[in-house]
Amino acid sequence: MKLTLRIWRQTGPDEPGRMTTYDVTGISPDMSFLEMLDHLNEELILAGDEPVAFDHDCREGICGACGMVINGRAHGPERTTTCQLHMRHFTDGDTIDVEPWRAAAFPVVKDLVVDRSAFDRIIGAGGYITAPTGAAPEAHATAVPKAVADTAFEHAECIGCGACVAACPNGSAMLFTSAKVVHLNVLPQGAPERESRVLDMVGAMDAEGFGGCTNTGECATACPKGIPLPSIAAMNREYLRALSKGR
């Protein structure tokens, strides 16, 4: 395949960025999108040019590092992570725009790399339990109904990729934060911090400068892990419950 790539290049956080065009040949439809960028970077390095900086780690759809906006959509045309997006979903001769996540709370570090440490600070505000979990047999000592375990697991699937923020016209982190809150708040092990968790995590989210939720639903549409939109309503209920109880 032969493609024309228009990639956002920005040398540093305080430098102006711009779209730069590259013509790339020799792309296999079986390559992942990141492998295609590796291929471009090898050519740039051979030509003595600066390779395109992009974030990645697992390349298995697990770590959430590989976020970028492809043709205006978070993670591109398929509902998956960029590392799991394959070039067979594009057509020979296509022009593809590649940009970093766009959100005030995710400042650009370089090229396609953004700083998502705001997510770490939200998790640090309450995304944990204080109950000692002990060894594996003890972990099963507290019975968890199947339906509750399923809900917790569904929300635990959030990989912190930030596609929900990038897709949201308000740059809201409500879907991410609700996934973390609901995951632990439904479990008996998470009960001791049930109120403080939601108050602290929502407080941290607001302090980081993420926008509010206006129910556009773009977040859940873009989420590669299928975190459901009603998760946000569940978090709002937890928040009102915590306010009514006091800490």
Ligand code: SF4
């Ligand atoms: S809620 Fe979905 S889109 Fe948002 S960070 Fe988690 S996995 Fe990514």
Ligand code: FES
């Ligand atoms: S590199 Fe880990 S999810 Fe894509």
